[in-house]
Each structure stands twice: as C-alpha cells, then as structure tokens.
Amino acid sequence: MAAITAPAPARARRPRRNAGLHKVNPVVYLVAFLLVGVCIAPVLYIIIGGFRTNAEITQDPSGFPSTWQVSNYADVLSSSLFWQQAGNSLFVGVLTTAGVVVLGVMASFVLARYTFFGRGAMYSLFAAGLMFPMTVAVTPLYIMIRSLGLMNSLAGIILPQIAFALPVTVIILVPFLRAIPKELEEAASIDGASRLGFFFRMVVPLSVPGVVTVGILAFVASWNSYMLPLFILNSESSYTLPLGVQSFASQYSVDTARVLAFTSLSMIPALVFFSLFERRIVGGLTGAVKG
Amino acid sequence: MSDSRGEDSPVLTTSAEGRSVAGGGAHAAPSPAGPAARASSSSVRRKRNSDWRKPLEIAVLAGPGIILFLMFVIFPVVMAAYYGFFKWKGFGPPTDFVGLQNYVTILTDPVFHDALKHNGFIVVMSLVMQGPVAVGLALLINQKMRGRSLVRVLIFVPYVVSEVIVGTGWSLMLATNGAVNDLLVKIGLEGWTVDWLADPSVAIWSLMIIITWKYIGFAVILFLAGMQSIPEELAEASAIDGASYWQTQRRITLPLLGPTIRIWAFLSIIGSLQLFDLVYIIWGQYVAATAGTSTMATYMVAEGRNAGNFGFGNAVAVLLFLISLIIALTYQRFVLRRDTEGALTEGKK
Secondary structure (H helix, E strand, O other), X not given: OHHHHOHHHHHOOHHHHHOOOOOOOHHHHHHHHHHHHHHHHHHHHHHHHOOOOHHHHHHOOOOOOOOOOOHHHHHHHOOHHHHHHHHHHHHHHHHHHHHXXXXXXXXXXXXXXXXXXXXXXXXXXXXXXXXXXXXXXXXXXXXXXXXXXXOOOOHHHHHHHHHHHHHHHHHHHHHHXXXXXXXXXXXXXXXXXXXXXXXXXXXXXXXXXXXXXXXXXXXXXXXXXXXXXXXXXXXHHHOOHHHHHHHHHHXXXXXXXXXXXXXXXXXXXHHHHHHHHHHHHHHHHHHHHHO | OOOOHHHHOOHHHHHHHHHHHHHHHHHHOOOOHHHHHHHHHHHHHHHHHHHHHHHHHHHHHHHHHHXXXXXXXXXXXXXXXXXXXXXXXXXXXXXXXXXOXXXXXXXXXXXXXXXXXXXXXXXXXXXXXXXXXXXXXXXXHOOOOOOHHHHHHHHOHHHHOOHHHHHHHHHHHOOOOOHHHXXXXXXXXXXXXOOOOOOHHHHHHHHHHHHHHHHHHHHHHHHXXXXXXXXXXXXXXXXXXXXXXXXXXXXXXXXXXHHHHHHHHHHHHHHHHOOOHHHHHHHHHXXXXXXXXXXXXXXXXXXXXXXXXXXXXXHHHHXXXXXXXXXXXXXXXXXXXXXXXXXXOHHHO
C-alpha cells in the first residue's frame, strides 16, 4: 500500500494546492483511499497470487505469499506460446490503431472542413455506426470473414476492428478539426497551400492531441478485444492474449498460480500504455463531453 | 505525469485557437496589399480547378474509411436481417426459407425470456448501483487534494484491464473455496459465505458486483471530465455568497453535470444490453443459463454459432439490435434531446 501513496506528495505542488478555497477534509482522503483499495485489490490479488504456490493458494486463498515464488512468472516468460500470443496482440493492436488514426483523420477532415452534398448523411452514417456494436454484427461478420478466406488470420480481426472503431473516432475528431479556425485555412491558402497542403501541414500537426486520445482508446480496445477473436481465431498460435489467457486458464486449471502469473503478465502492456497517457484521455473526453 | 490538472484540460480549443491567432497575424502583417492581389488571382485558378479537385479530394480522403465501414459494419448487419429468415447451417448459400419461424421460436423460448429478464435487470441495476456512487465519488475526488492524479489513474485500472482477466480473476476469487469466502471466514463472517457463482439466486448479484467494479471507474472519469468543464468562477461566486461546499455541489455542479450524466446513462444502457464477455468468460455458455446470468448475447452465441444454427443466430442478432435501437431512440427522444441537438443532428450546425 505504501507504493500507492508515496509518490503523490512529492509531485503535488504545494503553493498552488494550498491556495484552494477550503481545506480538504481528512474523510475525503479516507474515502479516496478505500475507493482505490477496492479498485485495485482484485488486480493485486491476481499479481500477488502469481508469486505463490498452488498448495498455498488452496490452503489459504486470501493470504500473502510466505515466500515469493518467481518460478511461475519465469515459466510463463520462458514459454514461446506467451510471446507468440503477446506478439499477435501487439501486431493487431498497432495495425488497428494505425488504421483507425489514418482513416479516421482523413474522413473527419472531410466532414469537418468540406461543404458538399451528402455531408450530413455521411456524418449520420458514422453516428449510426455507434448503434451497431460488435455483438450485433459478429455472427454475420464471421460468415463474411470466412468467405473472404480470412479465418484464423490476424487480418480478419484487424480490418473489422478498424471499421468498428471509426464511428467513435469520427465523433471525437470532427469537432476537434472544426475548432481549427477558418482564418488559419485562409492564411494557408493565401500563402499558396492547397486544401491538401493545408491538411498535411496544418491539420495533421494540430490534431495530435485528439489523435492521441483516439489512438489510445483504439489500442486498449484492441488489446482487450475478446468476442471477435473468439469467433475468428481457432488455433493457439494465432490467438491474441485474451484468448490465450482463457485457454491457458482452462488447460492448466489445476495450476492456479501459473494461470495468475500468465494473467498478470498479459495485462501489463495495456496498463502501462494507459497510465502513460491517462491525462490525454481525460482531456480528450472533456472536449467530447462538452460537445 | 506532472500534477497540473487545471491547465491542460481544455486542450482542444485553446491550443488550436491560440496558435491560429499568432499564425494569422504573422502572415497578414508583412505586406497588406501583396497577399490580397495574389489571393484574387489564385482564387480564379482555384475555381477552375476545384470543379474536379474537390470531389476527388473528398473521395480520396473519405473513401477508404467509408468503404471499410460499409463493408465490415453496415453490410454484415444487413446480411443478418437476410440470413435471419432462413434455416441455415452456415455452409453454401442459404436456401431453406422459413419466413418468420426463427423469430417465433426465439420469442416463445423461455430461455430467451430469461436472458431478456437478466438484461433488463442488469440495465436497471447498473444505473442504480453505479450512478449515484459515481457522482459522489467524482465530487469527492474533484476537490483539490494531494495525489489526485494518482487516484484517478488507479480507479481507472479495472476499466482498462480486459474482460478476460477480470473474469478469470474474479471467478477464482468468488469460487466456493476462493479468496472472498476465505476472507469472510477470517474476519468472522462465516454466515456470509455463499456460492457466489453457482447459486442461481446469488449469481446475478455477483455479476452486478463485478460489473460495478469494472465500469464505475469509467463513470467517475466521465463525470470528472464533465466537472472540469464547469467554470470555476461559479463555485467561487457561490463561496463568496456564503454557500457551503456541499451546497455549491448540489445547486451548481449537479445541475450543470446533467448532460454528462445523461450521456453516461445512455452508454451504460447500451452496454448492459450488449453484455457478453464477462458472462461468457465466467459462466460459459452452458452454465450461464442455469446460473441465471445468461444475456441475449450469450444466448445468441450459444444457440447460433456454437450450435451451428447460423440462420437462428442471425435472427437473435437482429432482435438484439432492434431492442437496443428502440430503447436508444426512445431514450434520445425523451431524455437526450436537449443535449444532443447539434451533436447528432449535425447538418444544421
């Protein structure tokens, strides 16, 4: 628990803090502490459980490790299957994110900065896409992927994931790109830039904060995606980590400690990635909520 | 991660506008006459070019996204409506047209009724269990306190961890001889130990606990984001007028948070209706129905793909979609209308 509270005071900037309107009640700290405890206790249970032995877990399910076993983690880290599946997840995540960002920025730019017949319809089309979650489309999607010959291939996951992430991306990015003032475009045009020149030289750099938000959401969603891989992938070597965790858990159901170690390791990338950029996400959401 | 929440929250508008003012000024300043002349000549050229250039640019920029979207989102949903009228095992083209038979079967299937009931329960209980608590927590954390940014990162952890991990971890903890029961015994609450996952009268509550745990962080963060956009002057003014902290929250923050709360409720309802991953991972396709936690989506996968009845599975998908759509449209019509004007009815803006 010390790890949770220790870094905070060092980072807090005291002069600004103390300039607040009122003194914060100690109860607030207590509630915040309890809340954080409830939120991370199950995650800590998984991580700490990976350091125990199976005998310990059976005898005393809620205890701490008597001696910290590294062997479970070492076993998982030395298995080629784990790295294969982590690689698959990374590959799918990176390509999905790249696709979402590139196609999303281009489509949002058109929606935000061009006036043309059918623009409202195009925006409504993407907005309606929010109503088509993966759950509804997955059965026919599975049939389509199969007839395209993409079964059990990572491309069969990447392409639909990009398509399904586009609506959110467009909804977040269009207001963002529209906020770039008209004068800027005029200035660029006076300086001889075409609309496309304006897009590459001004819009792309200015849209970075929004793109980061959208990109993180896409990556984390892809990293955690379960339903589509469940339908499309059918061999262990092509599994992404969520499927890998599940099949590992059912295969080694007696070896609880190793399952917990495998599970802990598979959540690290999304957690690291997320905590690095958390501020950006809240910033991006602030804009989206404001509308 | 520096701890400077206040400055960078309105990233979007300020950064874009700020730079533009500087940029525009710099360009306009040097020679007022020159650019104007150049602009007029170039606009003539532009006019001739734009006849074909603009549609081409639109097509090149928006085309790939639209094609991908139509192909992998819209088309499958349309095909689901078509497949739903057939009795079809998923091989070769569907030929055994059965009309509305699939729908009749589903709507008269008591297993589907159960799933629908569970979905309804999850929709309502998610709102009831998460909403008030999340607002309260957001209000607490929104105060200027030490380590606030760390608290925000940590309460978002359950949301970022994947459903599979949550399911695996919680099913181990909630097992009959798992950590939760063990802990209850240790602190002397032996009477409270139950079969969290297998007992049909308890299982759905266990599911609600897990759902609340996993998704409440998202609600809190959304509300915090909403609170950031409420001008601080309002709170300052009310403080000067002698309002206590909680009075300020009740009279100023909560009403202004309305739009955010309504959008969160919308997302929560849709998510509850589509719930699949957690149930399927923890209870599996067979146990979910008997443990009383099945949802429309697990019904769809169990009776559709897993049973090899693709026509039937697609019909369930269509029903699931229609139910979500009706609820969503009703909600938008009666609750969200004020908020989404301009957001969804885009053209007028």
